[in-house]
Each structure stands twice: as C-alpha cells, then as structure tokens.
Amino acid sequence: MLSSDSKLSEVFAEESVKSFGKCLRYALWRDEDYASLIEFENAETPTQFADAVRKFLRRYRSGGFMDQTQRSRASEMRKQNRWDGLKKLLRQYEVGPRPSEGQLERLMQLANDTNGVRLVQSAIISYGLTKREPYKEVEELEKEN
Amino acid sequence: MEYRLIKSGLEMFDTARAYGLAQLLQVLAGGRAAPRILSQGGVFTLTISTKPNPATLKSSDLWRGAFGESNWQKVFLTYKRAWSSQRDKVKRSLESHSADIFGKAETDGLAVVFGGNFALPGPLDPVGFKGLKGLTAGSYSEGQTTVDEFNWALGCLGAAAAQRYKIQKAVGNKWEYYVTLPVPEEVQFGDFHAVRQLVYDKGLSYNGVRNAAAHFSLLLASAIREKAQGNPHFPVRFSNVLYFSLFQSGQQFKPAIGGAVNVGRLIEIALARPEVALEMFKTWDYLFRRGSAQGNEDLAQAITELVMAPSLDTYYRHARIFNRYVVDSTKRVRPEYLYDETALKEVLNYAEQ
Numbered sequence: 001m002l003s004s005d006s007k008l009s010e011v012f013a014e015e016s017v018k019s020f021g022k023c024l025r026y027a028l029w030r031d032e033d034y035a036s037l038i039e040f041e042n043a044e045t046p047t048q049f050a051d052a053v054r055k056f057l058r059r060y061r062s063g064g065f066m067d068q069t070q071r072s073r074a075s076e077m078r079k080q081n082r083w084d085g086l087k088k089l090l091r092q093y094e095v096g097p098r099p100s101e102g103q104l105e106r107l108m109q110l111a112n113d114t115n116g117v118r119l120v121q122s123a124i125i126s127y128g129l130t131k132r133e134p135y136k137e138v139e140e141l142e143k144e145n
Numbered sequence: 146m147e148y149r150l151i152k153s154g155l156e157m158f159d160t161a162r163a164y165g166l167a168q169l170l171q172v173l174a175g176g177r178a179a180p181r182i183l184s185q186g187g188v189f190t191l192t193i194s195t196k197p198n199p200a201t202l203k204s205s206d207l208w209r210g211a212f213g214e215s216n217w218q219k220v221f222l223t224y225k226r227a228w229s230s231q232r233d234k235v236k237r238s239l240e241s242h243s244a245d246i247f248g249k250a251e252t253d254g255l256a257v258v259f260g261g262n263f264a265l266p267g268p269l270d271p272v273g274f275k276g277l278k279g280l281t282a283g284s285y286s287e288g289q290t291t292v293d294e295f296n297w298a299l300g301c302l303g304a305a306a307a308q309r310y311k312i313q314k315a316v317g318n319k320w321e322y323y324v325t326l327p328v329p330e331e332v333q334f335g336d337f338h339a340v341r342q343l344v345y346d347k348g349l350s351y352n353g354v355r356n357a358a359a360h361f362s363l364l365l366a367s368a369i370r371e372k373a374q375g376n377p378h379f380p381v382r383f384s385n386v387l388y389f390s391l392f393q394s395g396q397q398f399k400p401a402i403g404g405a406v407n408v409g410r411l412i413e414i415a416l417a418r419p420e421v422a423l424e425m426f427k428t429w430d431y432l433f434r435r436g437s438a439q440g441n442e443d444l445a446q447a448i449t450e451l452v453m454a455p456s457l458d459t460y461y462r463h464a465r466i467f468n469r470y471v472v473d474s475t476k477r478v479r480p481e482y483l484y485d486e487t488a489l490k491e492v493l494n495y496a497e498q
Contacts, residue, residue: 008457009493028472037472041465122461126493128468131483 021127064094165303173197179335460496
C-alpha cells in the first residue's frame with residue numbers, strides 16, 4: 001500500500017512493478033500489444049487497473065517451452081539479428097518472462113487507491129521507455145527454458 | 146574590485162545590465178581577467194581582480210569587437226534602420242561615462258533612475274512595450290519606459306552580449322523572434338562565453354516560444370555539463386531563463402507571451418551527476434529534435450511541459466506520448482535514444498521535485 005507522499009521513483013524501483021513493467025515491455029516488442037498499453041493508461045480506479053492487468057495476462061502468452069531444436073533455431077536467429085523471425089518463433093512457442101503470483105499480489109496492493117493507480121501505471125508504462133536489450137532478454141529466456 | 150548593480154525590478158533589463166557591466170569590465174581588463182557575476186537578493190555583485198582603467202577603452206580592439214556583434218540590430222529591432230545610430234550612441238555613451246559608472250557602482254551601487262531621457266528598446270522591456278506609442282482611436286496611449294543614460298547603455302550592451310534571438314518564419318510570410326536570456330546566479334564571465342558558444346548558435350524549428358525556451362534551457366545545462374568536465378563547483382550557474390517572443394504585426398514588431406524557466410535543477414543535475422545527465426539530456430534533446438519535425442509536435446509539446454513545469458502529470462503525458470512513438474513500428478525510435486534505467490530514475494526525480 002502506498003502512502004499519499006509515495007514517490008514515483010520509489011514505485012518504479014519496486015520489484016513487482018519492475019517485473020511487470022518488463023513483461024509489458026516484452027509484450028510491446030514481441031506482440032506489439034498496443035491494446036494493453038492503452039488499457040493501462042486509461043485505468044483510473046483500482047478496479048479498472050485490476051481489469052487492465054487481467055486482460056493483459058490473458059493476452060500475454062508466456063511460460064511456454066521450446067525443445068532443443070527450436071532453441072538452437074532461436075539462438076541462430078538471435079545471432080543473425082533476424083528479429084522478426086525470432087519474434088514469430090517466441091510468440092508461437094509462448095516463450096516470455098512472467099511475473100510471479102506474489103509480485104502480482106504486491107502490484108495490486110500498491111494500486112489500491114486512485115493515487116496508487118496513478119503512480120503504478122506511470123511506473124509501469126515508464127518501462128516501455130527504457131532501453132531494450134532483446135539480445136540479452138532472449139538469451140536469458142533461452143537459459144530459463 | 147567589487148561593483149554593485151541595484152536591481153530595479155525589470156528582470157530582463159536588470160540581467161542585461163549585469164552582463165553589460167561584466168562585458169565592460171572584461172574589455173577593460175584586456176581579456177587578462179574575467180569578472181564574476183553574483184546575484185545577491187536585490188543586487189548583482191561583480192568582482193574582478195584588476196582595477197579597470199577607462200582611459201584605455203577607446204583604443205581597445207575587444208571594445209570594437211563588442212560592437213561588431215550581429216545582435217545589435219536585433220536589440221534595436223523596433224528602431225528599424227536607425228539601429229546602428231542607437232548602437233553608436235551606446236558606444237559613445239559608455240566611452241564618455243564609464244569612469245562615472247564604475248565610481249557609482251563601487252561606492253553606493255548603481256541604481257536605475259526612471260524617467261530619464263533614454264527610452265528602453267523593446268527587447269529590454271518586453272512587458273512595457275506594445276508597439277503602440279501614439280494616440281489610437283480609443284485615445285489610448287502609453288509612453289515608453291525611460292531611464293538614465295548609464296543604465297540604458299549598460300543594458301543595451303548586455304542585451305547584445307547575452308540575449309539569444311532565434312528568428313523563425315511565422316504564419317502569413319511574417320517573421321517571429323524567440324528571445325531568451327539566462328539569469329546569472331553565479332557566473333564567471335569568461336566561462337559564460339565558452340558556454341555561449343556551445344548554445345547560442347544551435348536551434349531548431351520550434352513550435353512556440355515555450356518550446357524554444359525549454360530547448361535553450363536544456364542546451365544550456367548540457368553545455369555547462371560539458372564545460373565543467375566533472376567539476377561540481379564549476380562557476381557557471383543560472384537561476385532562470387527569461388523568454389519572450391516578438392512577432393511581426395504589420396510593419397512593427399510586438400511582444401507576445403513571455404515568462405521564466407527555472408533552470409537551477411537542470412544545472413544541478415548536470416554538475417552533480419554528469420554521467421546520468423549525459424544520458425538524460427541525450428534523450429531529451431532527441432525529443433526536441435524529433436518534435437521539431439512536422440507531425441511530431443505532440444512529442445515536443447510534452448517534453449517542453451515536463452522541462453518547464455515538472456510534475457507527475459507532465460511526466461505522465463510525456464511518457465504516454467513517447468511510448469506511442471516507441472511502440473509504433475512506422476515511427477520507430479532508435480534504441481540509443483531510449484532512457485537507460487538510471488537516467489529514467491533521474492527524470493522521475495526531476496518530475497517530483
């Protein structure tokens with residue numbers, strides 16, 4: 001729960017916000033999920049925010065698995081900078097980072113009033129403005145899978 | 146040696162007077178010493194290590210150079226073709242009275258005497274001049290602001306040295322000037338020239354004077370960062386950037402909106418955390434440059450508001466609009482212009498100041 005004088009920079013550094021923000025950034029890159037971005041921006045109340053999170057998670061496919069052959073294929077694409085093909089492959093196999101249940105709970109606790117929603121949504125969409133390192137991100141995913 | 150200028154309350158004029166006296170002192174020191182301008186409440190204090198000798202003024206090359214500045218025509222913009230005679234008047238005036246100016250500034254402090262015989266040119270008095278000085282159909286008239294000769298001449302000299310004029314084409318085949326002037330808090334005049342060189346010639350196609358002033362503030366902070374080379378006590382600090390626009394109406398130039406941008410925080414970031422500032426300013430400069438292109442005005446407007454009036458609302462607007470450009474594959478933002486996490490944290494702190 002956020003106090004009325006909570007700072008945006010503190011919220012931005014919160015582990016749950018960071019994890020969720022990075023998932024959104026990944027979804028914007030892999031799936032061009034513009035709809036989720038708009039829904040986060042338009043949420044004003046905790047209920048609307050929870051709704052935006054729910055819809056995002058429903059759209060966002062992750063936690064999938066690639067076998068050894070697909071992983072080598074993805075690795076080759078990454079090394080050759082064939083990003084469009086790689087995005088397609090990752091989408092097809094639903095491979096991507098995912099926030100944990102605890103992090104989601106914490107996120108909803110932070111956004112439990114209008115002020116909290118405003119801060120959390122600002123912090124989350126801010127992750128979309130940070131430098132992406134798709135090479136590194138995909139490498140991490142390859143290791144995880 | 147210490148000299149004091151008592152502020153009159155006309156901020157643009159007072160600031161120009163301080164730069165004018167600094168310019169005069171630097172010329173008289175023959176470039177061997179540079180004065181330091183310090184703003185102390187109701188006065189500007191200028192200190193210099195050498196005692197000026199006004200007798201050497203007429204023969205100084207630096208002095209002649211100061212009147213070769215292209216800015217003079219703009220300072221006397223409202224005088225049209227008579228601008229050069231006004232410039233010569235300033236030169237003559239300072240050559241004959243500089244000893245008196247130093248005498249007053251050293252003892253009691255040089256104060257402005259209003260109601261003198263010298264009318265302030267428009268760019269020194271943007272609040273007071275309206276382009277209309279004669280009778281109108283509604284019998285409305287307003288006299289010009291007049292002051293004493295010493296301060297008038299100092300103000301004009303300072304305006305030519307420190308005001309930045311960005312000319313831009315406006316609607317209807319007319320021209321518009323965006324004028325900016327940084328207000329010194331503590332400025333070593335020699336370093337000011339170095340910073341000036343990095344900032345004053347840069348410019349974009351702006352979509353308003355606020356946009357021009359915000360970009361100027363950013364360039365100023367960025368130049369200070371570059372010149373300071375990691376020295377957090379670099380002696381060039383400004384408190385505000387004053388701005389206004391002059392637009393062409395018929396045959397006359399008239400002032401439009403004006404105001405001040407607080408640049409203290411930007412300069413603090415530039416001096417205290419130069420590496421983070423480099424990243425942050427790079428992204429902001431990109432947003433100004435990208436925003437100057439037709440169709441991207443929303444980007445420029447959002448970053449202008451964030452720089453000028455930092456708050457959660459202005460940050461949020463900036464983040465929303467920037468995100469659209471990042472996500473939209475037809476617009477594309479090159480990855481090097483995105484924030485890194487430390488720079489973004491600094492931006493968030495700036496928004497919450």
